[in-house]
Amino acid sequence: MSLDSQIVIVSGLPRAGTSLMMQMLHQGGLTILTDEIRMADTDNPRGYFEFEQAKKTKQDPSWLTEARGKVVKMVSALLYDLPATESYRVIFMRRDLDEILESQEKMLARLSRPAAPRHQMKQSFAIHLDRLSQWLLTQSHMNVLEVNFNQLISNPVPEVHRIAEFLDHRPSVELMINAIDPTLYRNRKPAESDQ
Amino acid sequence: MTKVAIDSNLFERARQAATKAGFSSVEELITTAIEKELKRLGEADAEKQVADQLRGLGYIE
Numbered sequence: 572m573s574l575d576s577q578i579v580i581v582s583g584l585p586r587a588g589t590s591l592m593m594q595m596l597h598q599g600g601l602t603i604l605t606d607e608i609r610m611a612d613t614d615n616p617r618g619y620f621e622f623e624q625a626k627k628t629k630q631d632p633s634w635l636t637e638a639r640g641k642v643v644k645m646v647s648a649l650l651y652d653l654p655a656t657e658s659y660r661v662i663f664m665r666r667d668l669d670e671i672l673e674s675q676e677k678m679l680a681r682l683s684r685p686a687a688p689r690h691q692m693k694q695s696f697a698i699h700l701d702r703l704s705q706w707l708l709t710q711s712h713m714n715v716l717e718v719n720f721n722q723l724i725s726n727p728v729p730e731v732h733r734i735a736e737f738l739d740h741r742p743s744v745e746l747m748i749n750a751i752d753p754t755l756y757r758n759r760k761p762a763e764s765d766q
Numbered sequence: 767m768t769k770v771a772i773d774s775n776l777f778e779r780a781r782q783a784a785t786k787a788g789f790s791s792v793e794e795l796i797t798t799a800i801e802k803e804l805k806r807l808g809e810a811d812a813e814k815q816v817a818d819q820l821r822g823l824g825y826i827e
Binding site for chain 2: 585609626627646649675678682684685686687691692694695696698699702747751
């Protein structure tokens with residue numbers, strides 16, 4: 572099926588690198604569906620690339636027709652709401668859970684909102700991701716590519732080639748690589764190749 | 767081992783079902799059923815905690 576008739580979804584847990592992937596695909600030449608309601612801030616200096624209507628897909632999926640051939644960001648839990656009447660290519664971002672939690676805890680602190688204990692949240696995220704992965708395997712209308720954020724930052728070239736191939740070589744590999752700025756990713760354990 | 771009392775009719779239904787489904791004993795069927803339910807309850811708690819966290823971060827409503 573042609574990429575023009577499908578919807579590209581960038582998904583994952585918050586702080587797993589979904590905004591970076593949106594930035595890469597945008598710079599790589601794909602059309603992004605975003606309303607820019609949530610503006611860039613300390614946590615995402617280059618912007619969130621969110622689309623508010625995506626949060627209400629269960630109640631109103633009408634925006635999906637407008638999204639064909641475009642890229643939309645949706646947090647992991649919202650994937651369950653996508654109707655099988657459309658076809659999707661899902662880029663699912665994975666990242667070390669401790670890095671994700673550290674970053675989320677800082678974000679929650681800035682928002683003056685409470686954070687659950689780290690060990691509990693880590694276990695809950697692991698269960699959530701495991702169930703979602705199993706579910707995605709059964710969804711014939713969703714093609715999924717998992718991208719590891721840590722590998723993407725430490726050794727981008729092979730990862731970016733995989734992404735380009737998954738998207739029928741539509742986005743420019745060179746421009747996507749140029750969009751990666753490792754200095755922006757502060758809550759990151761050093762990768763073996765960095766040491 | 768800890769003993770648990772259950773209704774005798776339910777036990778009989780479980781015994782018949784265990785035989786039909788190929789369990790080695792009724793105890794094996796009951797243990798399997800309890801483990802499945804505990805897993806389901808654990809998953810429900812985990813998903814609720816994830817939803818609360820995502821809501822707190824502003825990613826879902």
